[in-house]
Every structure is written in C-alpha cells, then in structure tokens.
Amino acid sequence: DTAVSQTPKYLVTQMGNDKSIKCEQNLGHDTMYWYKQDSKKFLKIMFSYNNKELIINETVPNRFSPKSPDKAHLNLHINSLELGDSAVYFCASRSSGNEQFFGPGTRLTVL
Amino acid sequence: AQSVTQPDIHITVSEGASLELRCNYSYGATPYLFWYVQSPGQGLQLLLKYFSGDTLVQGIKGFEAEFKRSQSSFNLRKPSVHWSDAAEYFCAVGAGGAGNMLTFGGGTRLMVKP
Incomplete structure (x- = not known):
C-alpha cells in the first residue's frame, strides 16, 4: 500500500546511455513532481506536472524529460547521461491540502 | 523567487536534551512552510506544515x-531528543502558484549523543 513508489531503487549506467525512472502514486493526486538531490544533500525541483501542464525548472537540461502516461504515473527519461547526473532522484505528489508526499528515491550512478 | 536558509549544517545534541533547528525563508507573500526529515537512505517524511492561523x-x-x-x-x-531522531532535516517553502513547487534549504544533519 505504498503511497508513492519509484523503480528502480538503484540505477548504475555508463555515460551516454539513455535511462528512465518510473514513479507511481496511488493517492489520487493531480500534481506530481521530480526533485534531484545531489551529493551534498541539496534538493532541487526539476519538474511539476498537473493535468498535462508541465512546469520546468529553467536550470534543468533538455536531456531530461518527464512523461506521464496517466494521472498516477510520472516517469523521468534522461538522454545522453553525464557524470554530473549522478544523484538521488525523488518523485513526489501533492494533495489538495498542499502537502507533498515523497517516494523512496532512485540513486542514479553514472560511470 | 523564494529561498530558504538553514544556517546550521550539523548539530549534535545529547539524548534527552532539547533541540532547535533554524530556518529562515525569503518570500514575498505568506508562504507555505514545511519541515521534512530524511533518515539515511530513505525518502523524505513530512514532520509538520504551516499555511495560516x-x-x-x-x-x-x-x-x-x-x-x-x-x-x-x-x-x-x-x-x-531521542536517539532515533538522528537524521537530516529539511525546511522548505512552497509558493501557491507555479505548480506549488517546493524550495528546500540545504538541510541540517542532526546527530544524537548517548
């Protein structure tokens, strides 16, 4: 009965590859997010997605693209992975009461 | 644009002692404010929030x-404080518009001495 789930939990890949991280929420929320946590634990918003409206943090490279097949899913696709993409990526969803619920994170390591 | 500052990167307290973690924010209107806790290798758990009142x-x-x-x-x-409170604590501010994305502080790592 996990509220926000992510797969995989760990992802190790080579530079230049393309990879996807999946996120699913069973809370019935309309808005979902992707955040990036770097090696210094700093958390930064990447995207907000609500009913097909995508709001992008302007600092996010266009190699990153969120894809939402339906309201319960927001996947993150990354093209041409770089060393600097190594981080923990968190998915979150927002309730009508403006609380955000976070997934367990996906630790991405680019070699 | 909003910002959040957590002045203390690390704090160590003895078990049973009181605790205060500082958070300062910058935002033009009344903000939505949150505190989250992150245990090692885990996601973020909401501790509390302030919207109004x-x-x-x-x-x-x-x-x-x-x-x-x-x-x-x-x-x-x-x-x-209990030993199980040892974790990373994040303060965050959320704007009402623009998808209500959260802006986080840099976090404070709490260590608890026995």
Missing part, C-alpha cells in the same frame, strides 16, 4: 515549529 504548529514525533513573520523564520523544536 496559529503560528505554533504541532507535528509528528513530538516536533513543533513556530512561524515568526517578523523574523522570516520557521524554527523546528523538540523538548527531548
């Missing part, structure tokens, strides 16, 4: 926080 808010695990508009602060407190 009573400026002293109670959260889970015995935590509370006080919103002080004049000081642009939202400090987290706990009267008696």
Whole structure:
C-alpha cells in the first residue's frame, strides 16, 4: 500500500546511455513532481506536472524529460547521461491540502 | 523567487536534551512552510506544515515549529531528543502558484549523543 513508489531503487549506467525512472502514486493526486538531490544533500525541483501542464525548472537540461502516461504515473527519461547526473532522484505528489508526499528515491550512478 | 536558509549544517545534541533547528525563508507573500526529515537512505517524511492561523504548529514525533513573520523564520523544536531522531532535516517553502513547487534549504544533519 505504498503511497508513492519509484523503480528502480538503484540505477548504475555508463555515460551516454539513455535511462528512465518510473514513479507511481496511488493517492489520487493531480500534481506530481521530480526533485534531484545531489551529493551534498541539496534538493532541487526539476519538474511539476498537473493535468498535462508541465512546469520546468529553467536550470534543468533538455536531456531530461518527464512523461506521464496517466494521472498516477510520472516517469523521468534522461538522454545522453553525464557524470554530473549522478544523484538521488525523488518523485513526489501533492494533495489538495498542499502537502507533498515523497517516494523512496532512485540513486542514479553514472560511470 | 523564494529561498530558504538553514544556517546550521550539523548539530549534535545529547539524548534527552532539547533541540532547535533554524530556518529562515525569503518570500514575498505568506508562504507555505514545511519541515521534512530524511533518515539515511530513505525518502523524505513530512514532520509538520504551516499555511495560516496559529503560528505554533504541532507535528509528528513530538516536533513543533513556530512561524515568526517578523523574523522570516520557521524554527523546528523538540523538548527531548531521542536517539532515533538522528537524521537530516529539511525546511522548505512552497509558493501557491507555479505548480506549488517546493524550495528546500540545504538541510541540517542532526546527530544524537548517548
């Protein structure tokens, strides 16, 4: 009965590859997010997605693209992975009461 | 644009002692304010939030926080710390519009001495 789930939990890949991280929420929320946590634990918003409206943090490279097949899913696709993409990526969803619920994170390591 | 500062990167307290973690924010209007806790290798868990009303808010695990508009602060407190409270604590501010994305502070790592 996990509220926000992510797969995989760990992802190790080579530079230049393309990879996807999946996120699913069973809370019935309309808005979902992707955040990036770097090696210094700093958390930064990447995207907000609500009913097909995508709001992008302007600092996010266009190699990153969120894809939402339906309201319960927001996947993150990354093209041409770089060393600097190594981080923990968190998915979150927002309730009508403006609380955000976070997934367990996906630790991405680019070699 | 909003910003959040957590001045203390690390704090060490003895078990049973009181705790205060500082958070200062910058935002033009009344903000939505949050405190999250992250245990090692885990996701973020919401401790408490402030949207409006009573400026002293109670959260889970015995935590509370006080919103002080004049000081642009939202400090987290706990009267008696337990060893299991050792974790990373993040303060965050959310704007109402623009998808209500959260802006996080840099985090404070809490260590608890036996």
